[in-house]
Amino acid sequence: MTAQESPPIIVIKKKAGHGGGHHGGAWKVAYADFVTAMMALFIVLWLMTSNDKIRKAISAYFRDPSGSGKMAGSATTGTGEALSVSKQNMNNLKNDLEQALKKSPEFDKLKDYVQMSVTGEGLRVELLESERGTFFESGSPEPTGAARELLTRLAEQLRDLPNDVMIEGHTDSKPYAGRPDYSNWELSTDRANAARRLMQSSGLREGQIIQVRGFADQNPRDRDDPEAASNRRVSIIVRYQDIPVKPDDSAPSPEAETKEPKSAEKKR
Secondary structure, eight states: OOTTOOOOOOOOOOOOOOTTOOOTTHHHHHHHHHHHHHHHHHHHHHHTTSOHHHHHHHHHHHHOTTOGGGGGTOOOOTTOOOOOOOTTTHHHHHHHHHHHHTTSTTHHHHGGGEEEEEOSSEEEEEEEOOTTOSSBOTTOOOBOHHHHHHHHHHHHHHTTOOSOEEEEEEOOSSOOOSOTTOOHHHHHHHHHHHHHHHHHHTTOOTTOEEEEEEOTTSSOSOTTOTTOGGGSEEEEEEEOTTSOOOTTTTOOOHHHHTOOOSOOOOOO
């Protein structure tokens, strides 16, 4: 090779690698979903610290997010309106009331005297008397502290419902003694009225209570023992929405109302 000759110039081009290729914006979508979920969580937690109506509305939404319950009359609207309790969900109301009453400081002592049952006309809540008198003073329509506590809690749970409420008073078969112009009929009615006044003052809306009835001893709970203390009771009935109200529904006969006490035995 002469000095005038030069080696050929070889150019080698190398392309830089790009790893796994272009990833796009998928991570942005995932991050946005995460932020949205966290925001929804904090909103729900904040709303749960709000008042009872808002909590019930949120609870109803998660139980029935599709809104199908509205067709059965059991849905809650997003504005916090009340549940409408029908035959399909009366057991849910029963469970809610039981949980609410358990918050009462005295409930552990009284739970054997508070009975709830779903019947043909609705949910029946019965406050049963004991031998010593639990919810009313002996022979008196004056509620005890225990009665005031439980009736107040019941009213707080029922006031947002559109369902009608009835209140009944019952006594045992021992004739009332002490006043010639006062009998078990007056006592049972006065106790039911005392419960009505207390529940209305605790939040039941105007017109929600549609009947107050006194049965005296004509509808004993324990028919085998008409003088049993459990026959002395006040019953709160939350009626189904789809049952019409009859003025004489379950009312005692006129003949029964004219019965006079047989003796002057002192009432427990």
